[in-house]
Amino acid sequence: MTQVTPATQATIGDSEFDRDTAVTRRDEGVYDTDLSAGWTITNAVNGGYLLAVLGRALADALPHSDPFTVSAHYLTASRPGPAVIRTDVARTGRTLSTGQASLFQYDDNGHEVERIRVLASYGDLDSLPDDVRTTAKPPVFPPxxxxxxxxxxxxxxxxxxxxxxxxxxxxxxxxxxxxxxxxxxxxxxxxxxxxxxxxxxxxxxxxxxxxxxxxxxxxxxxxxxxxxxxxxxxxxxxxxxxxxxxxxxxxxxxxxxxxxxxxxxxxxxxxxxxxxxxxxxxxx
Amino acid sequence: MTQVTPATQATIGDSEFDRDTAVTRRDEGVYDTDLSAGWTITNAVNGGYLLAVLGRALADALPHSDPFTVSAHYLTASRPGPAVIRTDVARTGRTLSTGQASLFQYDDNGHEVERIRVLASYGDLDSLPDDVRTTAKPPVFPPxxxxxxxxxxxxxxxxxxxxxxxxxxxxxxxxxxxxxxxxxxxxxxxxxxxxxxxxxxxxxxxxxxxxxxxxxxxxxxxxxxxxxxxxxxxxxxxxxxxxxxxxxxxxxxxxxxxxxxxxxxxxxxxxxxxxxxxxxxxxx
Structure with missing residues (x-):
């Protein structure tokens, strides 16, 4: 059997989600980004999208690339538009690294306001052993x-x-x-x-x-x-x-x-x- | 019926737990503490006890006194003995304030090592409305x-x-x-x-x-x-x-x-x- 993939299908690394979560390194640990209006609910920028943007910055700032655990505290409401992310590396280890990141925007008076702060530990998902002893069951609902x-x-x-x-x-x-x-x-x-x-x-x-x-x-x-x-x-x-x-x-x-x-x-x-x-x- | 309280019963604010989680303000946002050997499991300092010590520091550093949500990332193993806690206020609001705290100790070579970093939002539990619509049930087990x-x-x-x-x-x-x-x-x-x-x-x-x-x-x-x-x-x-x-x-x-x-x-x-x-x- 041949599976036909539509020519327009986006892929990991080449998609709107990837472009809209992109961060540009301005300086050691400091990243510029542009929050897209495409991920808003009424006027609020979705919290999961914000987490992904911060996750991109931390994947660059830390020696490991996969988020294992990310804790975010939401401080003020983000808006579509430019933002800067400042990261700080707390600890780097062989299997896990921990860092933090804060996203800032300017308010109407030109003052920098912190929107969200995260603490996160990153690792390498592909290096984990295959054991699965999960007792949780997938949710049952219609196709x-x-x-x-x-x-x-x-x-x-x-x-x-x-x-x-x-x-x-x-x-x-x-x-x-x-x-x-x-x-x-x-x-x-x-x-x-x-x-x-x-x-x-x-x-x-x-x-x-x-x-x-x-x-x-x-x-x-x-x-x-x-x-x-x-x-x-x-x-x-x-x-x-x-x-x-x-x-x-x-x-x-x-x-x-x-x-x-x-x-x-x-x-x-x-x-x-x-x-x-x-x-x-x-x-x- | 009269309930007899033993003369030795400890109270909130006057107990071993309170003494062992005490922090002393050294400077704006900086606290000294002494991790007690009384809360160890074999040689490891219990993670919940550490959280309470950091929680005490944040209750002092933030305008609100009750932890609502505390996220901790454990970096290196703490040991009984002196430690310093550095706090940072991210945002203060009318009902919630958010800050972070890190606990440091000196290693055998005299280098300061970070043990644990937390992000936390504090509020006033007594100001919350009385509504309870919890569907969770208490666990059932023997007296x-x-x-x-x-x-x-x-x-x-x-x-x-x-x-x-x-x-x-x-x-x-x-x-x-x-x-x-x-x-x-x-x-x-x-x-x-x-x-x-x-x-x-x-x-x-x-x-x-x-x-x-x-x-x-x-x-x-x-x-x-x-x-x-x-x-x-x-x-x-x-x-x-x-x-x-x-x-x-x-x-x-x-x-x-x-x-x-x-x-x-x-x-x-x-x-x-x-x-x-x-x-x-x-x-x-």
């Missing part, structure tokens, strides 16, 4: 052609989000109640996920994947903005080609905050990333 | 008098750990197979937990609580050292007086790493803290 994405709605949502044009997102119908005005009340969200241009997932795009679905808060009946305070990702394996399955769960909505756990599974049924975020909720 | 701790063993373990003298730790018998040479194979560990001197839990001691149980790796049949690479805690509520219940779960042991999730429940059945760590495993 992609029976799931639904933003493109399947009757009319485009007004003030819509340009990130939806860049994602292949097909949501499990059982976590879509919110879109029909009938949220399930369960803190769950599941979807098939890829990049719309067909670029396969890699460790860097997993940083985007953990924060690319609608928030579980929607299924909990909360329709407002749920800003991320802190997000930590563990990348556990290089993903196989093909679409990802992402499963989000919230177990504790209390005191105006919630946690959101993500699992990302690849086409080979391997758990390739796990994340947890703390987000703020404004209850009506 | 304390039918659980077992290090003191219940026939003989003290040689090279034993001084931290065990400072903890009230009573493990669920169903997660104790490892101690009898028959690990369950399930990545679970559950225990009643308190401080041995009767000091009640507070947000700071929750940073200790999430890393105070034997690792889930023991029940997975791994007997070696499982060093923490990264640990993030979310403190969600001020704990009620009385013993805590701590439940650990590992779902993904693969490629020489595992994640360990902790839930900490207080005596009022409230989920007061959640944590996740990435740890390294050396398989035999």
């Amino acid at each position: 992609m052609d029976r799931c639904f994405g933003p493109q399947d709605g009757p009319t485009p949502v007004s003030g819509s989000s340009s990130i939806t044009e860049r994602l292949m997102l097909k949501l499990d119908p059982s976590t879509l109640g919110w879109a029909l005005g009938a949220p399930s009340g369960k803190g769950e969200m599941r979807a098939w996920l890829g990049l719309a241009d067909g670029r396969d997932a890699d460790p860097l795009s997993l940083l985007l994947a953990v924060d690319a679905l609608p928030p579980t808060a929607f299924e909990l009946g909360i329709s407002g903005w749920v800003p991320t305070i802190e997000l930590t990702v563990h990348v556990r394996s290089r993903p196989a080609p093909g679409p990802l399955r992402v499963s989000l769960i919230t177990r504790n909505l209390a005191g105006g905050f919630l946690e959101e756990d993500a699992e990302v599974w690849d086409s080979a049924d391997r758990l390739v990333a796990q994340s947890r975020q703390l987000a703020r909720v404004r209850l009506g | 304390m008098d039918r659980c077992f701790g290090p003191q219940d063993g026939p003989t003290p373990v040689s090279g034993s750990s001084s931290i065990t003298e400072r903890l009230m730790l009573k493990l669920d018998p169903s997660t104790l197979g490892w101690a009898l040479g028959a690990p369950s194979g399930k990545g679970e560990m559950r225990a009643w937990l308190g401080l041995a001197d009767g000091r009640d839990a507070d947000p700071l001691s929750l940073l200790l609580a999430v890393d105070a149980l034997p690792p889930t790796a023991f029940e997975l049949g791994i007997s070696g050292w499982v060093p923490t690479i990264e640990l993030t805690v979310h403190v969600r509520s001020r704990p009620a007086p009385g013993p805590l219940r701590v439940s650990l779960i590992t779902r993904n042991l693969a490629g020489g790493f595992l994640e360990e999730d902790a839930e900490v429940w207080d005596s009022a059945d409230r989920l007061v803290a959640q944590s996740r760590q990435l740890a390294r495993v050396r398989l035999g």
Whole structure:
């Protein structure tokens, strides 16, 4: 059998995601970048996209190239446009290196404002042993052609989000109640996920994947903005080609905050990333 | 009914834990401390105790006093003895402030070595609304008098750990197979937990609580050292007086790493803290 790849299919290293996360080294540990308006939700720059941009800078600043664990604290809202990233190497080791990175932009008064700060440990995913004793199971939900994405709605949502044009997102119908005005009340969200241009997932795009679905808060009946305070990702394996399955769960909505756990599974049924975020909720 | 409190019962602010996590401000944002040998496991300083020491420094450096989310990357192994903590304030806001802290010690050659670096967001737990929509349930396991701790063993373990003298730790018998040479194979560990001197839990001691149980790796049949690479805690509520219940779960042991999730429940059945760590495993 011959598999036909469309001539337009983007590849890892040559895709919109790669161009929009590019960083240019200005000086030792200092990088310029330009946050694209293509990864916004209404006007907010997606937190996972920001993580990928910072991840690119750290992959250059550290002797290892794969993010193993990245912890981000979101300080102020980023905007599309120029930004500078300053990195600092905390420790370099044989198998792991740790560093930090901060992204800055100028505010309307010309003052530099820090948007996000991350601490991260990097390694080499390809050097890890093959043992897998995972007891977690992949999420069970319908095949992609029976799931639904933003493109399947009757009319485009007004003030819509340009990130939806860049994602292949097909949501499990059982976590879509919110879109029909009938949220399930369960803190769950599941979807098939890829990049719309067909670029396969890699460790860097997993940083985007953990924060690319609608928030579980929607299924909990909360329709407002749920800003991320802190997000930590563990990348556990290089993903196989093909679409990802992402499963989000919230177990504790209390005191105006919630946690959101993500699992990302690849086409080979391997758990390739796990994340947890703390987000703020404004209850009506 | 009258509840009799022993005259020797320690209190929040006046206990060994408080004395051993004390920091002294040397300069703006710089703190001296002395890591106690009382919180070691064999020779290693417990990672949760270290987190509490750094948490004390950040509570002083930031305008808010309660840790909401703390992300720690462990760089090199700490030793009992003097240490210096350097903090940096990233952002102060009305409800949340974010900062970072690093703990340094001198190595045998007199060089300063960084042991651990944390990024943390602090707030005021008492200012949060009362809403609780938690779907998570407290772990179910036997009452304390039918659980077992290090003191219940026939003989003290040689090279034993001084931290065990400072903890009230009573493990669920169903997660104790490892101690009898028959690990369950399930990545679970559950225990009643308190401080041995009767000091009640507070947000700071929750940073200790999430890393105070034997690792889930023991029940997975791994007997070696499982060093923490990264640990993030979310403190969600001020704990009620009385013993805590701590439940650990590992779902993904693969490629020489595992994640360990902790839930900490207080005596009022409230989920007061959640944590996740990435740890390294050396398989035999």
